[in-house]
Amino acid sequence: MLNPNAKLNTKVFDTDCEVSPIRKGFGEGLLQAGKLNDQVVGLCADLTESTQMHLFANEFKNRFIEVGVAEQNLATVASGMSAMGKIPFISSYAMFSPGRNWEQIRTTIAYNDRKVIIAGSHAGISVGPDGGTHQAIEDIALMRVMPNMCVISPCDAIEAFKATIATLNWPTPVYIRLAREKTPIITTANTPFAIGKAQILWESSTNPSLGSKASKLEACIVVCGALVHRALLAAKELEGKGVGSIVVNLATIKPFDAETIISCAKKTGAVVTVEEHQIAGGMGSAVAECLAQNCPVPIEFIGVQNKFGQSGTMDELIAHYKMDVPDIIEAVQKVISRKG
Amino acid sequence: MSDEIIKKLELQANVIRQSIIEMLVTAGSGHTAGPLGMADIFTYLYFHELKHDPKNPTWPERDRLVLSNGHICPVFYATMAHAGYFDIKELQTLRKFGTRLQGHPHREYLPMVENSSGPLGSGLSQAVGMALADRIDHGQKNDRFIYALMSDGELDEGNSWEGIMLAGKNQLGNLIAVVDRNNIQIDGYTENIMPLEPLGAKWEAFNWHVIEVPGHDFTALHEAVQTAKSIFNKPSVIIAKTIPGRGVPEFERDYLWHGKPPNKEEANMALKELRTLGGKIKSEHQ
Numbered sequence: 040m041l042n043p044n045a046k047l048n049t050k051v052f053d054t055d056c057e058v059s060p061i062r063k064g065f066g067e068g069l070l071q072a073g074k075l076n077d078q079v080v081g082l083c084a085d086l087t088e089s090t091q092m093h094l095f096a097n098e099f100k101n102r103f104i105e106v107g108v109a110e111q112n113l114a115t116v117a118s119g120m121s122a123m124g125k126i127p128f129i130s131s132y133a134m135f136s137p138g139r140n141w142e143q144i145r146t147t148i149a150y151n152d153r154k155v156i157i158a159g160s161h162a163g164i165s166v167g168p169d170g171g172t173h174q175a176i177e178d179i180a181l182m183r184v185m186p187n188m189c190v191i192s193p194c195d196a197i198e199a200f201k202a203t204i205a206t207l208n209w210p211t212p213v214y215i216r217l218a219r220e221k222t223p224i225i226t227t228a229n230t231p232f233a234i235g236k237a238q239i240l241w242e243s244s245t246n247p248s249l250g251s252k253a254s255k256l257e258a259c260i261v262v263c264g265a266l267v268h269r270a271l272l273a274a275k276e277l278e279g280k281g282v283g284s285i286v287v288n289l290a291t292i293k294p295f296d297a298e299t300i301i302s303c304a305k306k307t308g309a310v311v312t313v314e315e316h317q318i319a320g321g322m323g324s325a326v327a328e329c330l331a332q333n334c335p336v337p338i339e340f341i342g343v344q345n346k347f348g349q350s351g352t353m354d355e356l357i358a359h360y361k362m363d364v365p366d367i368i369e370a371v372q373k374v375i376s377r378k379g
Numbered sequence: 380m381s382d383e384i385i386k387k388l389e390l391q392a393n394v395i396r397q398s399i400i401e402m403l404v405t406a407g408s409g410h411t412a413g414p415l416g417m418a419d420i421f422t423y424l425y426f427h428e429l430k431h432d433p434k435n436p437t438w439p440e441r442d443r444l445v446l447s448n449g450h451i452c453p454v455f456y457a458t459m460a461h462a463g464y465f466d467i468k469e470l471q472t473l474r475k476f477g478t479r480l481q482g483h484p485h486r487e488y489l490p491m492v493e494n495s496s497g498p499l500g501s502g503l504s505q506a507v508g509m510a511l512a513d514r515i516d517h518g519q520k521n522d523r524f525i526y527a528l529m530s531d532g533e534l535d536e537g538n539s540w541e542g543i544m545l546a547g548k549n550q551l552g553n554l555i556a557v558v559d560r561n562n563i564q565i566d567g568y569t570e571n572i573m574p575l576e577p578l579g580a581k582w583e584a585f586n587w588h589v590i591e592v593p594g595h596d597f598t599a600l601h602e603a604v605q606t607a608k609s610i611f612n613k614p615s616v617i618i619a620k621t622i623p624g625r626g627v628p629e630f631e632r633d634y635l636w637h638g639k640p641p642n643k644e645e646a647n648m649a650l651k652e653l654r655t656l657g658g659k660i661k662s663e664h665q
Binding site for chain 1: 443445485486487493494495496497498500501504505506507508509510511512513515516537538541542544545
């Protein structure tokens with residue numbers, strides 16, 4: 040069942056569940072952040088509406104800098120503004136920022152300890168028709184390997200809104216990963232959010248008197264970003280098959296909430312990670328690094344398997360790259376079968 | 380600028396050059412030509428022009444000096460130490476384990492520097508960001524200036540030109556770039572590696588005010604900076620024609636001295652050259 044403490048959208052399993060792009064939550068969050076703190080500035084590299092920064096740019100014209108198609112400049116100029124006390128938010132497609140300007144982010148933002156919030160929009164293969172050149176599926180790896188960098192991958196527009204505002208009081212530079220397509224709204228305004236805190240969204244009931252077919256919790260699904268909804272659908276279906284599971288939304292990949300992940304791994308004895316990213320170096324790798332040291336359990340990884348993306352619809356691509364509900368269910372069954 | 384001030388600056392630059400040689404020979408690695416070539420400009424800025432306070436390095440009203448080509452940090456460190464930011468003895472720790480004087484500057488260890496640097500082509504853009512932020516806070520008052528010190532070789536980097544374009548677009552009169560036009564980079568002479576000329580015309584085409592000056596002439600440097608500060612609606616670039624290795628004739632104009640330190644013997648020779656002003660006076664160390 041949905042974790043009542045998470046105060047999730049009660050329509051999350053309904054076919055008419057509301058949808059909204061995750062990037063829109065960032066745009067609205069930035070506008071709100073701008074209202075809350077007059078040191079907030081926005082910089083964009085010719086993708087102002089696409090990255091939803093136009094909401095801020097229209098409201099705060101003198102605090103918005105258009106740098107043109109120049110992502111290296113985007114990062115370095117923001118670093119300089121941070122040096123003068125500003126709180127710069129920079130946005131582009133994740134493929135270009137942090138894809139193209141990685142070294143500038145490393146040297147002038149992370150190493151330089153200048154707090155800049157980097158919003159990478161259109162991340163994942165769910166970008167769809169634009170094709171492989173525009174589908175950033177390496178960005179989590181690029182950013183989580185960088186010291187002094189916080190990495191957040193919100194699961195819906197509401198969480199993106201909260202994450203964007205939460206960065207105001209976070210001490211280090213932050214990377215926020217955003218997706219293009221409309222995806223289901225999972226959380227509500229009342230869902231707790233804190234940077235660095237993973238959240239249990241689903242925990243199967245193991246009480247038959249409550250109508251559950253599952254008698255025990257057999258696996259934990261750790262997921263982030265736009266695939267959280269699919270993980271919930273998989274968990275619900277698994278429960279119908281008598282397989283109890285936990286779904287953890289690991290919205291903050293770094294700093295890593297080891298406590299929650301270790302506790303869920305102990306409780307279930309098996310883990311499946313799910314992300315719209317290369318398996319190598321992504322969120323699942325962070326989970327594996329933690330559990331290998333602290334609670335070695337079988338792990339299966341759902342993600343892109345050492346391939347580039349291609350054109351197609353979001354649904355077609357997620358099915359093609361085996362990140363869909365049936366793939367998650369299969370991975371859960373497999374990981375349970377691997378238990379000693 | 381009076382003769383007396385010029386004399387004082389010349390002596391100060393000479394002392395800084397001696398420190399550079401001493402630092403490099405102790406470190407056993409590092410860059411020689413660039414730091415010696417920029418000693419006059421650093422001296423001019425820190426001992427005459429900059430609005431700064433070594434006892435209060437984070438003074439908000441200070442001018443900002445962004446060093447882009449971090450590899451010339453021996454001159455940066457030596458100038459800052461002689462200006463009073465830290466003890467001159469610390470210069471001998473350059474590049475040693477545990478030092479605050481990293482091989483390329485790092486703010487974490489040396490908070491009085493405005494930016495960590497080393498990877499080329501990123502400093503000007505940071506200065507552009509500072510100038511933009513200053514505009515947001517203070518409008519066009521231009522009561523503090525942002526200086527970006529950069530090399531000619533790093534103009535090969537695309538990021539440099541992205542910054543140049545953005546500064547031109549925003550008419551940043553509070554921004555002054557100083558290009559160390561010494562014509563060398565690691566692999567050879569700039570015009571052989573990647574021709575930059577006509578360099579002044581390029582900056583001008585990007586809507587900058589361009590001033591070309593001899594880089595070892597304090598009067599000319601002073602006039603150039605005063606002109607740059609008076610240009611209201613454009614960023615200014617001072618293209619300073621410097622001699623790499625300046626002060627030690629054996630090192631001058633040779634790109635092979637870009638990225639290596641002197642050995643003991645070469646350092647002794649260089650120090651003698653500097654202490655005697657090329658044999659013009661007797662050294663007290665002789």
